[in-house]
Amino acid sequence: MNPEIERPQVGLFVTCLVDFFRPNIGFAAIKLLEMANCDVEVPKAQTCCGQPAFNSGNRPDTQEIAKQVIATFSQYDYVVAPSGSCAGMLSKHYPELFRDDSQWSEKAVDFAGKVHELISFLVDVRGLNNVGGSYKGTVTYHDSCSGLRELGIKEQPRQLLRSLHGLELRELEECESCCGFGGTFSIKYPEISNAIVTRKTNDIGATNADLLLAGDLGCLLNMAGKLSRDGKRTKVRHIAEVLAGMTDTPPIGQKN
């Protein structure tokens, strides 16, 4: 392990989707962060990163939400989110939002420097390369767009998955192409979104993997919802759940 700070204080940015749909991912994230020798806190004054407003062209509300996030998390050594999309928003787009704001631009840049997506934080910042567990089964992995292209997350999840005893990773054809979620896009352009996710679930089916993983719950809800509608049996989970060995909770969209 190569920690810059021996035992950093990490503020967990839960993300609104994890908070609402899938708390298990939040708990898995905490377990992994503690494994990587971090003290984790979950500030109560967090809601959402602001992407729905930002991507709808509503800059004023986005800025207000961003200020709130920055203020809430300023005390931590690191801010970690189990989502490449939200982490990308916090670290890449917040500075851009306040570029012309003399009062907030520096704060936004300082804040952005502390923000990381969970898996890349574990590997790149905390030097974790083995989570020491096991998972018996075949999995495939979808590279979510923001994590991949904004944050360069590609090898880190694969590295940690390989450290799980018994896990077989089957690469997905076109694993770098979008699943068609796109936040509000999936609701504003449902037919197009459906066409895109259909290609994705066909590729997922072709791997014959038992389990689909990704690092972003938005994409996972989209793909899980499509797999279910088409009667496909592939189970769906966030990668953190598998890495943390927290697979007792039924997969996304399934009940006991």
Place this chain on the structure above:
Amino acid sequence: MEPKSQFFLDRSSQALNNRELQDTFRKVGGGFAKKRGEARAALPEFDQLRDEARDIKDHVLENLDLYLEEFEKNVLNSGGHVHWAKTDQDACAIIAELCEKVDARTITKGKSMITEEIGLNDYLENAGFEVVETDLGDYLIQIRGEGPSHIIAPAIHLNRKQIEQDFRTRHQSFPADRVLDEPAQLVAEARQVLRNKFLESDVGITGANFLVAETGSTVIVTNEGNGDLTQCLPRVHIVVASIEKIVPTLEDTSTILRVLARSATGQEFSSYTTFSTGPKKAGDPDGPENFHVVLLDNGRTEMLGTEFQEMLRCIRCGACMNHCPVYQAVGGHSYGWVYPGPMGAVLAPSLLGIDRAGHLPNASTFCGRCEDVCPMRIPLPKMMRHWREREFQSGQTSAIQKAGLKIWAYFAKRPRLYHFASRQASRLFATVAGRKSYIRSIPFDSGWTAHRDLPTPQGRTFQELWEADKERQEKS
């Protein structure tokens, strides 16, 4: 071509439900994207060249007036003529007048997106000229009366069978029982038809991939050789180009050429890269007697100095659409005008107005692949977002969307209220779902559940569970 971008929703829906079209898309697949990936992998300095290419165009855009004047001076020095056109109509009128002056009857054209933008074919045909597209793809869509569906492969939406039918209908002088089963047979027939047109042509019109300021040269890159025949054989060669096509030097041209074909088709270089400098000179074996360059603004100068200036770096390679999940699903005609895909989603609102082209920058998942592959490193998603901001500011965002956002933002800015509300909503969902793991329909949100199930939430929010955990720990 009358823009129909406002009908994006209907047009994309039709495209998605057109089985023949979808089959064609599937067959074409990610061919260009794959080849681009291989070309990139084979050139270690590719990304560095992209930086250089970007810097060249940024420099040009900061000094556009100087380079345009230098270009004009050098065109004149080489014996050519330069015409300045503020609008599409100005450009069409100038070109028609040049054609009338030489009593032209037949006009051949090389592939050019700018002439699609200004609607030149219709204009010239209405003025009584015969206009013949000589790029095979452009010829196909011309005889079908369609616009291009891709900026470098205008007929990518057509299959072999459709082309065969068009040829049988159109080329009546050929024997009816001829065999047209193979692409090569179709190409041979088109070549025979077009060869005569090249020879009959009075005026050849091409676009330009580059305008070289230091020499006054115009440059086209092609794969079929039709561009050369278009510009060498007739008496008059007219080049139509928008003003941002300028590059300072030949050296700069070669830098950008190194990323152009690789990004477009995955070729290291196109089959033909043709430089035109003035008309035929004494001792030249061939070439036009007159050489004209029509420089078009058509809204470009209004983009300078705005958040859309970087869009003017675009070299029309098509990489963004080749990698766009939305374009790949709905095809170019859904976008309703000449520029589709991510570059069209930024450019079309600039040229047509956001009121007409508003869907285009909204119909993006922001997956970021377009920016990732753009040889000129144009931040396309960021600029699509700028368009959404302009829409929002000017009150053009739909009322329902705006109301939804407003309610959501009200809660998002009040964490305690937000957590209270999401706890209630989570319970409500759980109650509605009962023992079901998915919700199959939600009132007011048919968008999601028309095609997908909605996974049911676990039942209690993370914040709620986390708080309960902490309380338990504190007690014990």
